Amino acid sequence: MTASLLWKRIWRHKLFYLFMLPGIIWFFLFSYVPLYGVQVAFRDFRFSGGFSGSPWAGLKYFHQFFDYYQSSKLIRNTILISLLKLVIGFAMPIVLAILLNEVKNVRFKKTVQTLSYLPYFVSWVVVVTLMQRLLSQYGGPVNNLLVSTDLVKDPVQFLNNTSWFYQVILGSDVWKNIGWNSIIYIAAIAGIDQQLYEAAKMDGAGRFRQIWHITMPGIRNIAVILFILATGSLMSAGYEQLLLLNGPATAAIGSVLDVHVINAGINEGRLSYAAAVGLFQSVIALVLILTVNRVARKVSDVSLF
Known part of the structure; x- marks a missing residue:
């Protein structure tokens, strides 16, 4: 396509591009302009010198991170938690969307949708505070129920316990995001x-066969696209949730890169080091997205580009 033909097509559909303009401006201001600050990862940053006046440090801070005795543990924990969230958290919204699609009672369906959406808008601080009250070992309603029904003899320590850490992390993440993430699948099913x-009913197909042969193929392309995008967060396990739910007792399995970056940059003032670790996360995320996108294009003919 020649440049003149491209501009003619853009002009013909100028109203559609006008609707895109706010999103383009947002991405430019908040995603591309800040890339200028990436150079902090390669400089001994000084506030007095700014970006351009600080001396170059090369790969000094990248070496510092990989020489850090806990770097491998941070990477391992981040990937493990993110992978669990990706596998379980990605599938649950699809299940919820399909179940809601099968509900015929409109009032019940809308009520469940509203209740599932609400937790997404609640801060992690509020969610964790609620969890601490519900899961408390002393007087918490969950433990009271378990003990009163003789399911357990003694109250269970759900929080700050390595045996329950992953279950609490995954459960709270799914509960908070499942409703919001299911919206696009509900729209695709509609x-x-x-x-x-x-036609399937006339051929004698039951509800499960209809789901398997019609609903699932109907949302397959959307699911593949969202999965490709979700792989980009494999090096980001979630800052707020892990900061609030992780403690000294679970530090061995709960320390992740996101919290390490914030602590190094804000609490310790090591801005160049924090920028280097953050850039490392971003580069790995980009590689993962490009790789999964390439595989998806070959396997299913569906990709981002």
Whole structure:
């Protein structure tokens, strides 16, 4: 396509591009302009010198991170927690969307949708405070229920316990995000031609066969795209949640890169070191997205580009 033909097409659909303009401006200001500050990772940053006046340090801070005795543990914990969230947290919104699609009672369906969306808008500080009250070993309603029904003899220490750490992290993450993440799947299911379901019924297909042969293929492309995007967060396990739920007792399995970066940059004032670790995370995320996108394009003919 020649440049003149491209501009003619853009001008013909100028109203659509006008609607895109706010998003483009947002990405430019908050995603591309800040890239100028990436050079902090390669400088001995000084506030007096600024970006351009601080001396170059090369790969000094990258070497510092990989020489840090806990770097391998931080990377391992981050990948493990993110992978668990990706595998479980990615599938649950699909399940919820399919279940809601099968509900025929409109009032019940809307009530469940609203209740599942609400936790997404609640701060992690509030969520963790609520969890501390509910899961408290002393007087918490969950433990009271377990003990009163003789499911356990003694109250269970759910928080600050390595045996329950991953369950608490995954459970709270799914509860908080499942409703919001299911919205796009619900929209995709709503766009499936209803005549396909009618034809399947006439052929004698039950609800499970309709889900397997119509609903699942109908949302496959959307699921692949979202999975590709989700792989970019494999090096980011979630700052607020891990900062609030991790403690000295679970530090061996709960210390992640996100919290390490914030502590190094803000609490310790090591801005160049924190920028180097953050850049390392971003580069790995980019490589993962490009790799998964390439694999998806070959396997399913669906990709971001």
